[in-house]
Amino acid sequence: MQLSSSWKTASLPHIITAVKSRMRQVAWRRLAPFGLSPQQYQLLMAMSEKDGRCHGDLARCTWMDKPTASRILRTLQDRGLVRAEADPSHGRRVLFTLEPAGEALVASLQGFRQYMREGMEQGLPEGDRAQLRSVLASVMDNLDRMEAELIESGSEPKSEQK
Incomplete structure (x- = not known):
C-alpha cells in the first residue's frame, strides 16, 4: 500500500498507533497457524530468553499490564505450554517456565521472529x-x-x- 503525502504530516501518536496496528495485523496472520496471538508469542519468547520469571516481570518486559499477562499465562498453562511453580525463595511469588511443548513451539517460532525483524527493516x-x-x-x-x-x-x- 502506498501511503499518501498526508502521512508525512500526521501526528507522531497517530503514526506510532498505525505502525503498531499494522505490525499486529501481520503478526496475527503469521502466528495463526501456530494458534497464538501476538501477546502469547511475546510471553513465550520472554520466557525462552529467561526461564523462571514471575508474572510481574513478564508483564514489564512485554509492556503488558499485570491482569492481561495473568490471563494470557493462564491460557498458555491450559494449553500445556507453560508451567507455574511456587518460588522457593518467596512465599507468595509464582514462577513461570516453559513446558517441553512450549520449548518446541518457541523453536518453531524462530523463523517468525526473523521474518518480523528482517521484514520491518527491509530497505532501511x-x-x-x-x-x-x-x-x-x-x-x-x-x-x-x-x-x-x-x-x-x-x-x-x-x-x-x-
Whole structure:
C-alpha cells in the first residue's frame, strides 16, 4: 500500500498507533497457524530468553499490564505450554517456565521472529535503523517521564480517571 503525502504530516501518536496496528495485523496472520496471538508469542519468547520469571516481570518486559499477562499465562498453562511453580525463595511469588511443548513451539517460532525483524527493516540503511531506534527510545523516555509525572502528582485528567 502506498501511503499518501498526508502521512508525512500526521501526528507522531497517530503514526506510532498505525505502525503498531499494522505490525499486529501481520503478526496475527503469521502466528495463526501456530494458534497464538501476538501477546502469547511475546510471553513465550520472554520466557525462552529467561526461564523462571514471575508474572510481574513478564508483564514489564512485554509492556503488558499485570491482569492481561495473568490471563494470557493462564491460557498458555491450559494449553500445556507453560508451567507455574511456587518460588522457593518467596512465599507468595509464582514462577513461570516453559513446558517441553512450549520449548518446541518457541523453536518453531524462530523463523517468525526473523521474518518480523528482517521484514520491518527491509530497505532501511543501517544508519537509519540506528537512528530510528534512538528516536523511538527518546519517545519512550518521554512517555515514561510523562507517566511518572502523572503518578507523582496523583492526578489524572478527569477523562482518564476510572
